[in-house]
Amino acid sequence: MSVSHRFWFLVGMVLCATILCSAGAIWFTSTPFLEANQAKVIQDQAEKEARAFDNELAQYQQLLQFVAAQENVVSVVIGYVENADVVSNYFETLPRPDGLISVTLLDALQEVTAHATLQGAPKEAVKSPEWIAAFEETIKAENRYAPAVVKLIQDTQAPYLLMAVPVFNRGFAEGVLVAEVDIDFDAVFTANNVTRRSFVAAADPGFVAEQEALGHWVESVAHDQLSLVSIPDVEATASAGRMLLFNVMTAISATLLVSFSIFAWLGRATIVMPHKALEQQKEHLSELAAVAENANDAILVTDLEQRIIWGNPSFEALSGYKISEVRGRKPSNFLQGADTDPGTRAALSHAVRARTAIKAEILNYAKSGTPYWIALSITPLAREDGQIYGFMAISHDVTMERQQRDDLAAANKATEHLARHDPLTGLPNRRVLNEELEKRAKGEVPHATLLRIDLDHFKNINDTMGHDAGDYVLTIIAKILTENSRKTDIAARVGGDEFIVLMSAGATSDQAVKLGRRILEKINEPHSYEGKPLRIGASFGVASTLDGLIPLEELISSADAALYKSKESGRNQVVHYGSSLHDAVCFNREISILMQRALTEEQFEPYFQPQICAQSGEICGFEALARWHSPELGVVMPDVFLPVAAQMSCIEEIDECIFRKGMKVARDMQRRNLRFPKVSFNVTAARIRTLANDIELREVPANGPKVAFEILESVFLEDQTDLFREALNKIRDRGYLIEIDDFGSGHASIVGLMQIKPDFMKIDRRLVMPILKSKQSANLLSSIMEMGKTIDVKIVAEGVETEDHALILRHLGCDVLQGFHFSKPLPHAELVKFVEGYDPRRFFPSRQWTKRA
């Protein structure tokens, strides 16, 4: 039988027993009560009937007293007035009870003064002994409200009542009003289930005693003048008692049923269900015990003092201890040893004292003395009421895992180091530097000072001595940086030959400049590689937010600007990003902003500097030079805007603009029929490649001026690829000429020159200008001229400042002259005037020229 079935069976049994016991108890205890109640019910009924009878009488009494108090009735009684109808006058007009048979007014002498028959045939008043007795009792009344005298007349036909009230004259009873009253006893004593019959009798003590002896209930009525006898219906009241008992038992049974239902429902919830849950729990615990017994994890259960109570076979296998030999001992006393981390031991100890759960890895020692790592989880064991009674320690061997993890951590650390350091020099890389700068930016004082270092001509070392030498140089630099900077400084390698030293927080730009110079001194000291001397130079740019010029995020770019300035100013020096440099940078920045609009609005205009044929003195071409017509800045020269344009990578756009506008001028000159034989445009190597691929680049018309593109000599140094040469050829195929600009300033190789085969070579002005004073220069130019002729390339000399220059160059065999001696670069309008008014004699006065028609 299940718990549930046992429970319901017991509840049912107890319910039945309770109902039976209740019934017995109620029967036993209520019987006297019912008997008393039965008597009480009979008494109540008798009293009720008595009250009903008295109430019935009261209405007659009140009516009689009312009439007796009437003034004319009194007048009749005391003889002031004779009126035999005075009674009937009242009773025949007033509403009266049905039982009134007759009313008679007697005076003080018992004489009938007035009489009225109200029921049946009229009849005279007959003074019987009862009448006389009633009169004599009534006339003694002390006041008119005294209770009426009532007599029961046992007539042969039916009993009736005689009721008498006094007639008072100013405080004295002077007569009696007597009424015969036929009470309808059936109406007064209504049928009920308590009494069988009730009747009225004279108030005779002997009769009363006799009736009471018969078990009848006797009540005094009519102010003790009569007795009301109630004969109880014993069987009916007993039956009512039994019915009451039955009803009570039914109600109690119903109540018990409801109560037991509630009890059963609650009991099911509080006893059966928990019991079931307990059984399930027990089953579950058994399963858990089996699981624990067979678990791979080592499990120990201890008491609150951490003494072992129970352990599973896995523990024995892991530790080498038998449970039987360690039961009652503290695990910490025999499992932990010399190398066990004291911090972990303290943490475990603290958690146990605090009765909190803890997880830890800890080094244990097996019985054999072999150390092993375990992942340990200690959990307090609590009873249902929350009371903690012990601990459970679950552990498993993590020695292998731990070893792997350590290895992995070491690998990660190495990777991390690699990711953050330059493998060659061991210096932190840009990432470390950026992190530090970000940290500074988030700090309370977002300031930093740094030193940017770029080796001068490092490429040469690589090129000339090989990369190993370059690496060696870089290593030396790193060493110098490390040795000369403080430990709190961060010296990082941020590019091939670029380094940055981020000074410690608070360091000023002065300190950085000093550090830079110290480092530069060390760098400049003689070094050697594989016995070969090495000369190393470096440029330094110093910038600091503490100077109040720049925010932290512009620090590197500002240092870069200073470095650039250093390079520009001759390298191998330390340049501080001060206010003047800052102004220049700001100016460039402003220019760059204006330039973006200038490009959109095509504010760049071509200026044309004439090129004069040295032999004929005639105009043989123009070089189109870019000028920026800025609404804000006026006419800006290329040396100002080109560096900015280079930084913005928009030189090509400017070139394209100048080319387009220059060609437009050329067409205008042609239309004007003015001499405009050739026009040259400066282009970059990139522009060459773009033009070569520009399918819209039209061929140079045969009837128009020649068009040439000037390419810097340095371009050939940097970009002598086949691709570039192919591009040049494509352009040349469309009729364009190629000129080498600033020849002599670079290191163009003759071979390269031969491969390109330019149409013109423009000699750098720095070679031209000294020829008046330097024989050597003149000889050099002469050689160049010779070379030009040899390879069939025309020579253009720039920087022709004076007539002497012109004469000498012509003499030396130069083909074309260009310079301020002839004209500065001219805008379109002035160009027109220049050509229109051109006379070679103005520029070669010492020679006779034939003006061309």
Next chain:
Amino acid sequence: MLRLMLMSVIGVLGSLVPLASPADNAPVPPSEPVLEVHIDADYSIASHAAEAIESGLASALSETGYEVAGTTLKLVRRDHRANVKRSRTHMEDFLNSTNAIAMVGGMHSPPYLTHRDFINENDVLFLLPWSAGGPITRGESGGENWLFRLSVDDTKAGGYLISRAVDQAGCQAVSLILIDTGWGRANHKTLTAALDQRGMIPASTHYFDVTIGQATAKRLAEDVRRSGADCAVLLADWDNGAQVVNVLADLDQPIRTFSHWGIMGGPFAQHVTPDTRDRLDLEVLQTCGLAREMSGNAALQLALSHAKGEPTELADVPAAAGFVHGYDLGRIFVAAVAQAAETPAWDGGIGQKRDAVRLSLESLEAEVEGILGSYEKPFDAYDVSSPDAHEALGRSDLCMARFAPEGHLIHAP
């Protein structure tokens, strides 16, 4: 001469005999024959009147030591409680008695109006010191008249009251407020006749029962107001009279009220405040005892000196009219008994004695000095042609009185 002698005898005896005792406690020498005088009066409701009558009688009898011609006179109280029928019983008791010589009536007229014929037919010697009903002393033609009155006679009282109200007080409209008894109804005739003589009719006439209640009284007063009367004539006993007077005084317009003396049978003044009395300008019919007192009266002083409680003036005696009339009638009775005792009939039975006294009253030889004056032949043999033969007093004996603030009556000129 005889009168003087009698007076002197009476005076001597009065000085020798102690104060009169109450009637039922009067000392009676056992050796002498005793004749009873039954006082048929209302000792319960209108006890003041009954007591005053008895006091007046006792005072008169005490002057002879309750003894006349060797016969002791004893006063016997018979309380009829204003019940006419009980009074009849007393009469029958009287007739059954062998030593009851006379009956003295109380203030109520109804018993004697009702039983007048019985009295006359059965020879009940009746002395009436208060009851005023006119027909009482005027029996059927041809019969004997056994009722002798020394009191106000309503045949005259009505005329006197109307005369006082209309002729003296100048009333324009007179309402009649009458107790609904034979007495009241009898007075109605005389009052209306008196008004008729003046060319007037009653502004209204109101009868009330002997036990008038508050509500009935208020309705009555309202009816009087609506009638437009400025004066009222009131016939009532003391308690009903007090009830009526109190509601009349509540009217917005006060009604001057002239009352018959029926209201003096009880503590009327205690139930009607001086303000109420003044508001109604209440006057009460009296015989002229008060006027006599004012003018100095030796007989009164003598009577008072024998009276119970030794009053010094009439104001000390409640219902003084009863005392005065009782005393005066007592002295006349004593004189009549004395005169009868001289006749042979006095030796006969009680019936003969009563008749001897009756005849002596109708032919009294002695002049009797009373409070209200000297009585010379106060009564005569009765005949319908001499309706006042059994009346000791006449209209000239009537006066009006008013209430002093303290409640006693004072003469109203």
